[in-house]
Amino acid sequence: MLEGRPLQGRALEELKIFLASQELNYDEGIEYSACILDDDFKIIAAGSVEENVLKCIAVDPHHLGEGLSGSVVSQLIQYEFEHGRSRLVLYTKPKNEEMFKSLGFYTVFQTKSVLFMENEKQGFKKFIQAIQEITPIDAKDYGRIVGAVVANCNPFTLGHRYLIEEALKQCDYLHVFVLSDKRTFYSAKDRYQIVLKGTEDLNRVMVHQASDYMVSAATFPTYYLKEKAFANKANCEFDLEMFAEIIAPPLKISRRFVGTEPICRVTGSYNTAMKQILPEYGIEVIEIERNIQGDEVISASRVREAVKNGRFQEAERLVPETTWEYLTQKS
Incomplete structure (x- = not known):
């Protein structure tokens, strides 16, 4: 060997x-x-x-x-x-x-x-059951509008907070899935805790770790498909179809919210596919305009760049107080 x-x-x-x-x-x-x-x-x-x-x-x-x-x-x-x-x-x-x-x-x-x-x-079954256990009884009724946001939150910014607040205005309950992508500046565990802390005042929001059941648009596995362009498309469709067929139904999710993506081409393509695929399963896709600070959109990449280059005042302006407290405690 x-x-x-x-x-x-x-x-x-x-x-x-x-x-x-x-x-x-x-x-x-x-x-x-x-x-x-x-x-x-x-x-x-x-x-x-x-x-x-x-x-x-x-x-x-x-x-x-x-x-x-x-x-x-x-x-x-x-x-x-x-x-x-x-x-x-x-x-x-x-x-x-x-x-x-x-x-x-x-x-x-x-x-x-x-x-x-x-x-x-029973891995996936346990994943869904764990989510259902912390889901309010009302959210399990078909009469309620249940939405979802799926994001890396690397880290959780004022942009993410704005997306969640705007989404919450358009549904009764909101599931927030924090991706478990391991190729990130901040660990999956830290990102989950940051989002949990940053949304604890929103009592109709439920935060979950996505585990391996949702994949970041930037890290789709493509090694088993020869043509990379086809591989990216196939994996994108796979992730969205899996969400629509086996994740959304038991959680009664009928709306998925996403921020506009003017920066990342890969995520932009994923959002386009989302608007094409999810409505076929009865899931409405609602795109929310990104939060702007000055002339630039608020993005996690701006925060990471500012932290890497020691521009801490700039980074602090882009994130909720709870995020900044958590990051300074961990550093």
């Missing part, structure tokens, strides 16, 4: 070549890879992980049926457990469903091109 945290040099190049031969792309976010070699030291099976996500798993077609995928996945799971990660997920092509089922994974959701699985049989 060839291992690397991650692989480097010639070994990395050989892994990329092997994955390409299996119509997979090497994901630059990979932190650990495990490969099986044949007698000529050529890669015949491989797999990798990033955080709690198993990815880039492939077996040479000439060696199918030899149990190599099981050996690779077992090695990856051992690595994950050694790093304190027991809940694991993966994205792959639908044709691989039976293989991963045999390795202890369960299907959460799939489209024609994307399959999402996890190693907890």
